[in-house]
Amino acid sequence: MEEVMVKEVVVMVKEEEEEEEVVKEVMEVMEEKEAQRERLCQAIGVRDRALAEVLDRRGMRTTMDLMEGLFPQEGPPRDQRRRGPMGPRPAAEDPPGPLVPSSSYYSTSAPKAELLIRMKDILLEEEPEEQGEEPDQQDLVLKKRALILSLAQKLSVLREARLGLQEELQQNEALGREVEAGVQRLCPPHQLDKFRMFVGDLDKVVSLLLSLAGRLARTEIALGAAGEGAPDTGERRTLEEKRLLLLRQHADALELKANLDRRECVVSRVMEARLDPGALEDYRHHVRMKGALATERRLLDDRLKLGAEQLACLMDSLPPDQRPLLGALDPGPRWV
Numbered sequence: 647m648e649e650v651m652v653k654e655v656v657v658m659v660k661e662e663e664e665e666e667e668v669v670k671e672v673m674e675v676m677e678e679k680e681a682q683r684e685r686l687c688q689a690i691g692v693r694d695r696a697l698a699e700v701l702d703r704r705g706m707r708t709t710m711d712l713m714e715g716l717f718p719q720e721g722p723p724r725d726q727r728r729r730g731p732m733g734p735r736p737a738a739e740d741p742p743g744p745l746v747p748s749s750s751y752y753s754t755s756a757p758k759a760e761l762l763i764r765m766k767d768i769l770l771e772e773e774p775e776e777q778g779e780e781p782d783q784q785d786l787v788l789k790k791r792a793l794i795l796s797l798a799q800k801l802s803v804l805r806e807a808r809l810g811l812q813e814e815l816q817q818n819e820a821l822g823r824e825v826e827a828g829v830q831r832l833c834p835p836h837q838l839d840k841f842r843m844f845v846g847d848l849d850k851v852v853s854l855l856l857s858l859a860g861r862l863a864r865t866e867i868a869l870g871a872a873g874e875g876a877p878d879t880g881e882r883r884t885l886e887e888k889r890l891l892l893l894r895q896h897a898d899a900l901e902l903k904a905n906l907d908r909r910e911c912v913v914s915r916v917m918e919a920r921l922d923p924g925a926l927e928d929y930r931h932h933v934r935m936k937g938a939l940a941t942e943r944r945l946l947d948d949r950l951k952l953g954a955e956q957l958a959c960l961m962d963s964l965p966p967d968q969r970p971l972l973g974a975l976d977p978g979p980r981w982v
């Protein structure tokens with residue numbers, strides 16, 4: 647019996663090492679692709695100023711910059727945790743999560759590694775080459791065509807990731823319903839009300855922070871587009887006033903988040919006293935992933951929207967007879 651257990655452990659360790667290699671390899675491909683796109687964006691933006699604003703967003707804060715660290719995905723993956731009476735969920739049912747190049751999220755299960763392999767296949771379908779630095783018009787056209795193909799690949803990968811994320815969101819909502827049923831069965835009415843109020847307020851605070859972060863990022867981009875040395879026009883003053891108002895509202899929302907964190911500690915103590923270890927881990931996972939998955943969904947939506955906008959502008963900047971045929975890499979509608 648002990649020999650069989652040792653063999654099973656060895657097999658599990660080997661599988662984990664193989665999955666880590668897959669994740670590492672695909673992340674390297676994704677990072678290199680992103681670096682190539684950044685270089686092309688900068689080179690094109692310098693020579694075609696009409697595209698500079700939409701292609702080169704360096705130094706501008708994004709929604710994710712403002713949300714960083716607020717809803718981390720800390721904790722073990724669900725298929726590695728102890729299970730309570732709510733029933734086991736095999737690792738094979740754990741759907742793939744979203745595409746975040748800097749995230750370790752994909753290293754949590756085999757299905758996520760499989761998603762990365764599919765993404766790698768998309769990335770390697772077409773390898774646009776970076777062109778030299780000759781300052782002629784044809785070189786600029788070639789760079790635009792290369793960037794168009796690369797952006798089309800990126801949008802295909804992001805759409806694949808969004809499908810995986812939608813499954814993860816649905817699974818977490820289903821887990822939340824199971825958790826609430828367990829709380830209703832094991833807790834008195836006043837504790838159930840506290841649980842429901844906390845979960846409902848968590849949704850509201852997450853939505854508020856994402857909305858304010860998005861509006862603030864867009865306002866700062868608009869101010870950046872106007873230029874620091876631009877005349878003090880009425881439009882610029884309006885944008886600056888809007889930015890100050892959004893900064894105050896964002897600070898107030900962060901206070902609400904801090905208050906919610908304190909309430910979470912109170913609710914967690916109640917859950918610790920009422921739930922068995924497996925059900926308690928389900929509760930913690932559900933609450934943790936609510937904010938994290940909503941934030942990742944906004945990240946994907948923002949990247950899809952920006953990528954579609956960049957692709958449309960690049961296509962419009964070329965004569966019809968010089969636009970590349972995207973074929974299987976068709977990025978879909980201009981706004982996703």
